[in-house]
Amino acid sequence: MRKIDFGGLLSTYGVVIALLALIAFGWLRYENFLGMFNIMSVLRYNSMFALVALGMCFVIMTGGIDLSVGTVAALGSVAAAYSSPYGPIAGLAAGVGVGTVVGLINAVMITRMHIMPFIATLASMLAASGTALLLANNRSVPVSYQSGFTDLGQGNFVGLPIPAIIAAIAYILGWVVLNYTATGRGVLAVGGSEESAKLMGLPADRIKALAYIASGGLAGLAGVILAAQFGAGQPIEGVGWELFAIASVVVGGTLLTGGVGSVGSTLAGVLLLGILFTVLNFENGLGWISLSAYWQSVIRGAFLLAVVILQARLVAGETSRT
Amino acid sequence: MADDLLLSMQGIDKKFGGIPAVSSASLSIERGEVHALIGQNGAGKSTLIKVLTGYYKRDAGQVLFDGKPFEVTSPQQAQKSGISTIYQEINLVPLRSVTENICLGREQRRMGFLDWTAMHAEAERLLHRFKIDIDVRKPLGRLNTATQQMVAIARAIGFSAKLVIMDEPTSSLDEQEVSVLFGVIRQLKADGVSVVFVSHKLDELYEVCDRVTIMRDGRTVRSANMNEIKKLELVSSMLGRDVSRAEGHATAFAKRDRSKIGEVMFKANGLSAKPSVRDVSVDLRRGEIVGLAGLLGAGRTETARLIFAVDAPDGGEMELQNRPYRPRRPADAINAGLGFCTEDRKIEGIVADMTVAENIMLALLSRVSPHGVFDPAKQHELATNFIAKLGIKCSGPNQKVRELSGGNQQKVLLARWLAMNPKLLILDEPTRGIDVGAKGEIQRLIKSLADEGLGVLMISSELEEIVEGADRIFVLREGTLVAELQGDTATEDAVLAAMAHGTSPRTVEARV
Numbered sequence: 035m036r037k038i039d040f041g042g043l044l045s046t047y048g049v050v051i052a053l054l055a056l057i058a059f060g061w062l063r064y065e066n067f068l069g070m071f072n073i074m075s076v077l078r079y080n081s082m083f084a085l086v087a088l089g090m091c092f093v094i095m096t097g098g099i100d101l102s103v104g105t106v107a108a109l110g111s112v113a114a115a116y117s118s119p120y121g122p123i124a125g126l127a128a129g130v131g132v133g134t135v136v137g138l139i140n141a142v143m144i145t146r147m148h149i150m151p152f153i154a155t156l157a158s159m160l161a162a163s164g165t166a167l168l169l170a171n172n173r174s175v176p177v178s179y180q181s182g183f184t185d186l187g188q189g190n191f192v193g194l195p196i197p198a199i200i201a202a203i204a205y206i207l208g209w210v211v212l213n214y215t216a217t218g219r220g221v222l223a224v225g226g227s228e229e230s231a232k233l234m235g236l237p238a239d240r241i242k243a244l245a246y247i248a249s250g251g252l253a254g255l256a257g258v259i260l261a262a263q264f265g266a267g268q269p270i271e272g273v274g275w276e277l278f279a280i281a282s283v284v285v286g287g288t289l290l291t292g293g294v295g296s297v298g299s300t301l302a303g304v305l306l307l308g309i310l311f312t313v314l315n316f317e318n319g320l321g322w323i324s325l326s327a328y329w330q331s332v333i334r335g336a337f338l339l340a341v342v343i344l345q346a347r348l349v350a351g352e353t354s355r356t
Numbered sequence: 357m358a359d360d361l362l363l364s365m366q367g368i369d370k371k372f373g374g375i376p377a378v379s380s381a382s383l384s385i386e387r388g389e390v391h392a393l394i395g396q397n398g399a400g401k402s403t404l405i406k407v408l409t410g411y412y413k414r415d416a417g418q419v420l421f422d423g424k425p426f427e428v429t430s431p432q433q434a435q436k437s438g439i440s441t442i443y444q445e446i447n448l449v450p451l452r453s454v455t456e457n458i459c460l461g462r463e464q465r466r467m468g469f470l471d472w473t474a475m476h477a478e479a480e481r482l483l484h485r486f487k488i489d490i491d492v493r494k495p496l497g498r499l500n501t502a503t504q505q506m507v508a509i510a511r512a513i514g515f516s517a518k519l520v521i522m523d524e525p526t527s528s529l530d531e532q533e534v535s536v537l538f539g540v541i542r543q544l545k546a547d548g549v550s551v552v553f554v555s556h557k558l559d560e561l562y563e564v565c566d567r568v569t570i571m572r573d574g575r576t577v578r579s580a581n582m583n584e585i586k587k588l589e590l591v592s593s594m595l596g597r598d599v600s601r602a603e604g605h606a607t608a609f610a611k612r613d614r615s616k617i618g619e620v621m622f623k624a625n626g627l628s629a630k631p632s633v634r635d636v637s638v639d640l641r642r643g644e645i646v647g648l649a650g651l652l653g654a655g656r657t658e659t660a661r662l663i664f665a666v667d668a669p670d671g672g673e674m675e676l677q678n679r680p681y682r683p684r685r686p687a688d689a690i691n692a693g694l695g696f697c698t699e700d701r702k703i704e705g706i707v708a709d710m711t712v713a714e715n716i717m718l719a720l721l722s723r724v725s726p727h728g729v730f731d732p733a734k735q736h737e738l739a740t741n742f743i744a745k746l747g748i749k750c751s752g753p754n755q756k757v758r759e760l761s762g763g764n765q766q767k768v769l770l771a772r773w774l775a776m777n778p779k780l781l782i783l784d785e786p787t788r789g790i791d792v793g794a795k796g797e798i799q800r801l802i803k804s805l806a807d808e809g810l811g812v813l814m815i816s817s818e819l820e821e822i823v824e825g826a827d828r829i830f831v832l833r834e835g836t837l838v839a840e841l842q843g844d845t846a847t848e849d850a851v852l853a854a855m856a857h858g859t860s861p862r863t864v865e866a867r868v
Contacts, residue, residue, distance in 0.1 A: 214469035216460070219452075223460055226449035233411075233447040234511075235432030235461045293451035 048345045049286050049302045056309055064316040072312070074195055078187075078263070080308035081197035082107070082256040083278055084301060088201075088208050089249030090279040091300040095212075096245045097225040097292025098144065098151035103253040104275030105163035106136045108268060110257020112166045115175035115267025118183035125183045126258055133254015134247055136162055141243035155246075159276070166269040175267035187262025197259045204252065209297040221245060225292025282307055285341050310337055361420075362387045362519060362550050363408075368417035370407055377403040380417075381576045383569055385519065390541055390551045392561040392582065395571030395594055396791035401554055404571070405521055409434040409441050422518065435461065440512035441521040448508055450497030455479040457496050458511045482510040485543070486536055502533045509540065520544060521552040524789060526560060530651040530817060538564045556791055557818075558587050570594055591792060612803060614827060614844075618642030621811055622681075622780055624663060627672035632658040634835045635672070638813075640780065645802065645812045647826025647843075649819075649851050655835040656815045657699060660782045663813070664689045664696040676780075695773030697766075699784040699815075706757050706765050713739035713753035716771045742771035746801060763794025770801065780811040787821065799825060819848045831855055 060067040086103045093100040114129035136158055143154035169175075177183055189196045212218035220241040223231040232238045256275075261267045280290075286303035288295035314330045317323070325333070363385040370378040378400040385391050395401050407414045410428035419426040421437065428434045431441065448457045455476050464474040479492040486506045496504055505525060512520050522541075526534045541551055541564055553565055561568060562582060569579045570593045578585075578593050622640040627633060633655045640646045648656045661667045663674065665683035674681040676692055683689040689696070707715055717735045739753035746767045750760055757768055766786065773781055786802065787795040802825070806812050816822050822829055829846050831839040831854040839854035 210469065216463045216470070219456055219460055219463070219470070222452055223449045223456065226451040227447075230447040230449050231460075233431055233441075233443060234449075234457075235430070235435045237432065289451075293449065 047299070049299045049306060049341065052341050052344065053302050053306045053309070056306060056313065060309065060313050060316065064313075064320070067312075067316060074198075076305075076308060076312055077198035078195035080304055081195070081201035082259050082263075083275065083282065083308065084201040084304045085204055085252045085256040085259070086275055087279040087282040087300050087304045088204055088297065089245075089252035090276070091283045091286070091288055091295055091297060092208070092212075092221055092245040093151070093249045094280070094283050094288055094290060095221050095225045095292055095295040096242050097228065098242065098245070099155065099280070099290075100140065100246060100249045100253075101152065101155040101276045102136060102140060102159040102162055103249060103256075103279055104272035105159050105166065106133050106250055106253040106272070107257040107260060107275060108270065108272035109133070109136070109162045109166040109169075110254035111261035111271065112170045112175050112257075112267035112269050113254075114183075114258040114261045115177045116169070118177040118261070119181050121181045122183045122186050122262075125177075125181075125186065125262070126255070129258035129261070130251050130254045133257065134251040136254075137247040137250020138243075140250060141246040144246060145239040145243050151246075163269075163272075170267060170269040172269065174269070175261075177261055177265055177267065179265070184262050184265060187259050187264070197263065200255070200259065204255070205297060205301050212295075212297050217241060217244060222293055222295065225289075225295075227293070278307065281338055285338060285345075287345055306341070307334070307338070310334055360386045362422060363426075364418075364420040365404070365408065366418045368404065368407055368419075369415040370403055370412055371415055376574050378407065378574045381571065381574065383408075383576060384579070385550050385552060386567075387518075387550060388545050388548045389566045390545055390553055390564055392565040392568040393552055393554045393571065394556070394558075394561065394568060394590065396793050399571040399594070399791075400574040401571055402523065403574075404576075405441065405523065405552070405554070409439060409521070432461070435515055435517075438516070438518035439521065440515045440517040440519070441523065442505075442508045442512050442525055443523050448496055448504065448511070450504075451495055453494060454483075454490065454492040454496050454499070454507055457507055458482060458492075458514055462515060478514065479510070482514050483507070485513075486510065486540060502529050505529060506533075506537075509537070513540075513544070517549060519550045519552065521554075523554045524556065525553075526555060526557060532651060534560065556789070556795075558590060561590075562587070594792060612645075612806070612827065616807060616809070617644045617827060618809065621677050623675040624659075625673045625675075627659065627662055627669055627674070629658060629662055629667055629669050629671075630835075632835050633662060633669075636832065636835075636837045637672075638830050638837070640811045640813060642779075642811055643806050643809045644827045645806045645814055645825055645843075647822040647829040648813060648815045648832065649822045649829055649855060650832035651855055654832040654855070656832055657784055658835070659832065660696065660784055660813065660815060664694055664782060666696075690776060690778075693777075693779035695776060695778035695781040697769050697773060697781070697783045697786060699788065706769060708758040709756060711754045711756055712743065712748065712750050712760070712768055715757050715768050716742055716753075716775055718772060738775065739771075742775060746771055746774075747797060761791075761794065763790040763798065766790060766794075766798060767801070770798075774805070778810065780813065781805070782813045782815075784815045785817060786814065787816070787818070819851060823848050823851060 066072060086107060090100055090103060110129035110133045113132045114125040117124040117128040140155055140158050143149045144151050185196060187197055191199055212221065220231065220236050223234070223236055224238045224241050228238055260271060282303035283300050284290060285306060286296060286299035288300060311334070314325055314333060318325055361384055363383070365381065365383045368378055368381045369376065381400065381404055383393070383404065393401050403412065406412045408419065409431045410433055411431055413429070421439070426437070428437060458479040459475045464471045464478065476492050483490065483492070483506065486509070488503060488506055490499065490503065496507060499507070509525065525537060529537060544551055553561070555561060565582045567579065567581055568585065568590070570577050570590065572594060618641055620639050621642045624639070625637050627636045636655070636659050638646065648659065650656045658667070662669045665686050665688055681692060683692060707718065713735050716739050736753050742748070743750065743753065748767045748771065749764050757765055760768065783802065787798050790798065799821070802812060802814065814826060823846055827843040829841040829843060829851060830837060831841065831851060833855060841850060
């Protein structure tokens with residue numbers, strides 16, 4: 035007999051509940067909120083953040099942090115823009131390639147040189163930003179519009195935005211890896227207690243290294259989409275993306291200390307924050323009030339806090355019952 | 357005979373920074389035997405085991421396992437070769453499910469992906485051997501310590517090991533659970549699996565072990581058949597003292613002079629926090645050591661937590677020095693003059709990366725920080741005093757607590773509470789996981805503190821410690837107070853009987 039653990043469900047799906055509530059709110063309040071155009075543009079735009087947050091989710095589940103994802107995405111976009119004349123595959127290879135290299139450097143610093151993840155990725159964050167600006171000569175790098183590269187950001191496939199399809203595939207892979215591979219479970223074990231994981235015979239360093247490499251690669255991939263979507267490699271983009279990614283992961287119920295986490299609720303976290311942004315834009319569109327970007331920031335912060343508190347309450351309620 | 361040897365370690369050396377932790381040690385384990393490995397803390401048992409499992413690389417020596425030279429560089433490899441280890445501190449991941457904790461490292465797959473159905477079934481099957489029936493999908497951290505320990509053992513056995521090393525597996529188990537564990541050990545033995553059993557509890561060794569190897573100062577000083585060596589010889593080999601000095605070493609609580617015990621200073625009436633504590637009434641006098649006995653889960657720690665206001669009671673009243681005592685949080689208890697040394701010093705007490713001085717002063721920061729400014733000189737001075745007073749063996753106040761032995765860590769924790777100058781100190785398993793020598797020192801310390809007028813409420817799972825140490829003993833069973841025994845007339849049998857069958861104070865006292 036399996037009992038249904040409602041507390042567990044609520045804490046896992048708290049973010050989903052908040053997401054559905056927000057969508058319902060938008061649907062009731064604004065015309066065209068659930069229109070095809072709006073849905074597609076939300077998905078297209080947020081797919082970059084979704085990719086970055088997926089990598090961040092894995093890193094955070096190991097108990098670490100990756101601050102470099104934003105500037106790595108910028109670097110990836112520049113690399114992709116330069117190779118865009120050779121087609122979408124070349125662009126992808128360049129962007130994902132540089133991201134993976136930075137991820138590898140992070141992994142070596144953290145697992146071999148035993149530098150704290152916060153410091154190591156802070157260093158690579160600065161280095162990646164500098165490299166991106168150097169490569170791009172401090173300008174945006176236009177992409178080729180002839181090679182089909184821009185389809186990666188602007189194209190559709192069976193009526194769905196290609197970047198959203200890429201993100202969806204990444205999330206499905208991420209979900210399978212986390213739940214159905216030894217490495218994925220190892221990520222959670224290492225985050226739960228690294229010492230124990232080592233004594234249990236798990237290759238803790240290799241598992242951590244893989245998380246950072248994946249995070250770098252996914253950030254690079256986000257950079258490719260960035261370049262393709264906006265028609266240029268953007269060396270100064272990506273600032274603050276790491277915080278958006280961390281926020282999405284945390285709102286999704288993943289513990290910052292590691293050991294507990296979920297790919298699905300990270301995606302829900304990304305959508306929640308992304309749709310909140312859209313809701314605020316629609317609110318401005320109604321014309322009654324005008325929320326400046328600053329006020330939008332405040333509202334998003336408050337909303338974020340509210341969801342985190344809701345999650346904590348749900349978790350507390352669950353543990354007190356058992 | 358040589359064919360029966362499963363493991364042979366010869367001439368093992370291991371140095372740390374030039375200091376030998378193990379020198380020319382040897383250990384032979386036969387197939388299907390239960391082999392005790394004993395020695396004081398720091399004797400080199402853990403190092404020897406970690407050399408065997410590849411956690412450390414040996415400097416010299418030879419290891420043969422299953423007739424072949426054995427070279428592993430990680431516990432993972434050792435596990436694959438058939439050596440599983442269960443560590444003293446449960447080294448599992450509390451946030452993850454029971455199944456994951458049992459199956460990680462040898463996952464079952466279907467078409468390359470983890471097969472959760474098979475893994476849950478495997479975890480349940482292994483646990484059923486211990487007669488444990490739990491929801492294996494739940495996080496391990498929701499279970500009590502004893503069950504977590506059983507999960508650790510199930511994990512080790514699941515690796516179809518030829519040799520299972522158990523490093524103090526019983527230190528968190530109550531007697532009933534220990535007997536379940538011993539049943540499992542005997543079954544392993546019947547299946548031809550060898551067990552290395554590390555324990556400080558000598559009685560257990562006689563119950564379950566075939567042979568014993570004794571370590572002292574990094575050397576293996578003696579190996580013998582268990583039925584050919586007396587307990588006294590064991591202790592004297594461990595301590596390197598002759599038999600006459602080791603005599604009467606059961607506990608260091610020599611019979612106390614009870615004339616110094618003063619007036620009643622603390623009273624609890626009808627304390628309840630259902631379902632773990634029901635209507636418990638205890639009292640304590642100045643300078644008295646009161647023992648709280650009972651099996652694991654009898655409500656001993658839970659009662660202590662109510663007194664210290666860690667948990668809120670749902671009934672009952674308390675009095676401290678004839679005044680109502682109604683603490684709402686531990687800070688109130690501390691202000692009223694209580695101290696509480698918790699059972700699990702790693703988790704709740706010691707901050708391993710801080711120095712001895714910092715650990716002692718942790719609860720006292722306000723006192724060494726007049727006007728909110730922290731005074732390192734004062735901290736150093738106070739810490740130095742306590743190091744001398746309690747005989748804490750360390751290089752000085754600035755040594756990291758991580759580097760101290762278990763016994764000395766416990767003393768640091770004691771020093772922290774003593775620094776507050778408490779009137780009543782609650783000690784939960786004060787000598788758990790500490791070697792014989794340090795145990796005696798802690799016990800003498802507790803006694804001398806009581807002689808100075810401190811009231812001590814001592815929880816202990818070691819019967820001899822309770823019976824010899826306590827001036828009065830309260831016995832709990834399933835959350836209820838079932839007996840109050842006087843220390844000078846109490847026997848281990850009487851306490852055991854109350855723990856096992858007690859129903860209410862009157863019936864038990866009648867039987868005793």
